[in-house]
Amino acid sequence: MNMNMTIPGAVVKDVRASLPRHKTLKYGRRKLTDIRSAAMHHSATKSGSPEAFAGYHVNTNGWPGIAYHFVVQKDGTIYWCNDLEAISYHVGNSNRHALGICLVGDFRTQKPTLAQLDAAHRLIQHLQVQIPSMKQVLGHQEYPGYAWKDCPAFPMIKFRSDYSQFLQKAVDKVKTPIQVPVAISMNGSMLSVSGFLQEGVSMLPVRAVANAAGGKVEWIEQTMDVRVNGKDLNEKVISGSAYAPARELAAVLGIQVEWDDPNKIVKLRGV
Incomplete structure (x- = not known):
């Protein structure tokens, strides 16, 4: 399905056709209504690119393609890496119902940039409008079987609180008052x-x-x-x-x- 990925205030680059893919393996497919949550990850690397991550996932892990649906660089650029219907490998048994968003950085020792957080908020807002079933925003470690994993290594409670404030601000800016x-x-x-x-x-x-x-x-x-x-x-x-x-x-x-x-x-x- 071709979805509109024009997100106000964000730069989105569609790299789905250019990333390394496995020669024979392909990710399974799902309906958009199967998506229930956005899964937040960090790359656990101080820098990186969708091409580098895809190469590692394909050549080292033997996966069909990059694990994430979106990668957000430190300057806030959003890279669209997989069709939303692709059941990519990023949260184990929850893959069928989760959409993967990776922020580049090792947030065990670094912090996400303000540009990354803003881009992530805008991306999630846009996706939730187009995919109403995607109601939850969870960190990798909040999925079943991943409590041990320090990912995305930034506090999800604060991320969700900041996202709620972002949504309210967006509503306030377009609300028409009695004039x-x-x-x-x-x-x-x-x-x-x-x-x-x-x-x-x-x-x-x-x-x-x-x-x-x-x-x-x-x-x-x-x-x-x-x-x-x-x-x-x-x-x-x-x-x-x-x-x-x-x-x-x-x-x-x-x-x-x-x-x-x-x-x-x-x-x-x-x-």
Whole structure:
């Protein structure tokens, strides 16, 4: 099955056709609905590549191909290594129901990079949307028969907690609030854009206001954050546009803000 592997904020490289494979052996196949969990691994090597892992698994272990479905490099690049339907060898008797994700590194002595963890979170989120049956995220050592194995050698309780926060942040960024429109003026001149009131807080369009005030706006793709003049904001992303609290935005832009309640106008001054 050809699945969409375009993951916002992540680089995915499909290497399924180029990795070393056994000349005669092939992995068994399953239905996507057979997949119940994502199995997290570390490579137990300080560096490495899908090609190197595949070569070892085929030539040394005699397996049909690389053990993992995905390999995540330290820079966050995700390599797609096996069809999701492939029953590859990575968690023994649980192989039929598990999808293998390997982060490159020996996490007995190293730590996963922030880029790796972010990429892993994005990958799992994407897969869980396309494979609803994949509800669990487990470490290798959490599968039956592997309690002895120190893999992935980073705390899975924290990984799952961080993943839950990642999911909540993604939901918060696309959630549409109840909007009461507000007008915006800059030094007495009305801007052509508007903001809205949310729970008593005036939310203003970040880029339009920053441009009017001469500020610098950056979109941080990996964390889905907006920065103005190098500072993070508590923004909401709605239909592709970022909105931030008026007073917070004014503070980073170095301008004054005043609220005209009767006319529902946010008045900005100081440019």
